Amino acid sequence: MAIDESKYTVVQNILFNTLSLLTLLLLAPYINSFTPPLVANGWHIDLLLAVVASFIVVYVLRWIFRPLIIPIFLLVCSVMVVNKLSDRYTFYNVLNDYKGMVQGNLNTKGSKQLDILSLYPRRVESYRDKTVRGMREKINFQDSVVRNFSVKHSLDYYDEYFYKYGKITRFLSLFRFINSQFKYVLDSRRDEYFATAQETIQNGLGGDCDDHSILMTSCLQSIGARCRIVLVKGHAYPELYCGDKEEFEIMKQAIITLFPKPAVKEIYYHELKGEYWINLDYTARRPGGPYMNDKVYALIEL
Incomplete structure (x- = not known):
């Protein structure tokens, strides 16, 4: 079943696309924190695979019902906020993990x-x-x-x-x-x-x-x-x-x-x-x- 683009306004589509991207960026490192490290020929690929998995999840959600991305985004943000209160995986860790992936593969x-x-x-x-x-x-x-x-x-x-x-x-x-x-x-x-x-x-x-x-x-x-x-x-x-x-x-x-x-x-x-x-x-x-x-x-x- 193809997504019917015509029933959403330009503003709505921009909103959905932006929230989809943000959800993907937040979800990927969080999924990655539960997966074992994966190294292939000296390259750390675990976070890259988590990004792919998150992309698939977000795409499927959008395919089922595009506005569903709004509560999913809010849910992911809520988990991060709760984790902040309990000193677990938070927004800081998300940024740190992306930075670590770049450093680990390119700089260090x-x-x-x-x-x-x-x-x-x-x-x-x-x-x-x-x-x-x-x-x-x-x-x-x-x-x-x-x-x-x-x-x-x-x-x-x-x-x-x-x-x-x-x-x-x-x-x-x-x-x-x-x-x-x-x-x-x-x-x-x-x-x-x-x-x-x-x-x-x-x-x-x-x-x-x-x-x-x-x-x-x-x-x-x-x-x-x-x-x-x-x-x-x-x-x-x-x-x-x-x-x-x-x-x-x-x-x-x-x-x-x-x-x-x-x-x-x-x-x-x-x-x-x-x-x-x-x-x-x-x-x-x-x-x-x-x-x-x-x-x-x-x-x-x-």
Whole structure:
């Protein structure tokens, strides 16, 4: 049954077309928030497919009865307003998702870190032995204080994206809380002290780079993440395991979407034998921020 254009005035048709377009633009990201990430040859196509699905929905509604688009548009807007009150998917997320799609497909680059550890392993040095052993002994992701702290703050942010990114939202929420609250405090001048995650939580999230790395890896592992600590000249930082190339692309898109300001231009990572790891240093404002230096001399695998 073809749509009878003649029974509507020019003004009515303009109104219906405008509302149809707005409904499509609002509906597509909302549908996309419930679909898993889809990557094809490095391109993120999930939102594009959601736009196509929304177009079909809007077209069918218009085909059945064109004025039906008015209550549908009002319904979509009402859902967004209610979500705003309950701190879920809102108009801001719609804009952010479109921006993230453009950045993820066109602007943001992956910046693989080439360091000496990737090129050739060095002979173990005594200082390295001492540092690795000291830090490894302080990592305890089974501690109840650490676990409860981690679960609590993994729920602070990004819950509206859980259906789309799953556990990644929990990892990035926890990262955001720790990095926004952590304060740098020097060790004593004489000794290198490694604090457990429980100690750092109890002291109000203060410590040096070693303490931050132990805290971040312990907390993330307590909620199911895989982490490691990288030791470089004069510094230590944690890394989060992303998985293979496709899983890394999904992580990258999640970071672009969940950390929109400032715009993500590059994601810094290590890759070896198809395994991708991103930087979680306290010096970076977001996951995958720049590395301080490439003088890597040890990895603490956990």
